[in-house]
Amino acid sequence: KAGVTQTPRYLIKTRGQQVTLSCSPISGHRSVSWYQQTPGQGLQFLFEYFSETQRNKGNFPGRFSGRQFSNSRSEMNVSTLELGDSALYLCASNDAGNSYEQYFGPGTRLTVT
Amino acid sequence: QQQVKQSPQSLIVQKGGISIINCAYENTAFDYFPWYQQFPGKGPALLIAIRPDVSEKKEGRFTISFNKSAKQFSLHIMDSQPGDSATYFCAAIVSGNTGKLIFGQGTTLQVKP
Secondary structure: OOOOEEEOOEEEEOOOOOEEEEEEOOOOOOEEEEEEEEOOOEEEEEEEEEOOEEEEEOOOOOOEEEEEOOOOOEEEEEOOOOHHHOEEEEEEEEOOOOOOOOEEOOOEEEEEO | OOOEEEEOOEEEEEOOOOEEEEEEEOOOOEEEEEEEEEOOOOOOEEEEEEOOOOOEEEEOOEEEEEEOOOOEEEEEEOOOOHHHOEEEEEEEEEOOOOOOOEEOOOEEEEEEO
16 A cells, blocks of 8 residues: 655745645545644644544644545645744544554655745 | 653664663553654654553564553663664554544664664
């Protein structure tokens, strides 16, 4: 099976702009979670989508949003970018059954200037 | 609020030695404890995981020891190799919240040849 894929891999944006990141889960996986990784804060949970519905949400401002499509692919959007949003954004997929195993993609490196 | 505390922050081990990374938690609702390995430029990869009803789990050179009463768990890497040099994260999931990993701060392991 192909792994989790994320596009784009690298992105440079300017403060105030918005950005959309994409994640394709492992085939058959119905849950997609998003995480932000920074040197200072480590790995922090953003949100989880299952069956096109947000099932869990972390402690991030409303500028961070996401959605999931019927094929389980997911996108996350960050509006009004701030310098502090520079991070590696990771998505992970899970089969949403009894397994708790989450498999991560390679991430999207976002730099805000 | 940091719910999973990981130590040490960094670790240097000689080739062939044992690497030990420790994690502690407070939330007794956690019921799944995975360890992830991350190489530079890559997403975290699931290494090994344990449930609280088991005190130890071994997969190859990697062993998780779990102490439910002390709310602590640790990763042991036997016969450490230079290829094991990476950042290791412990994590935990609350029962029922399969899509939300709570991560420790990470440990950077360097195995010297």
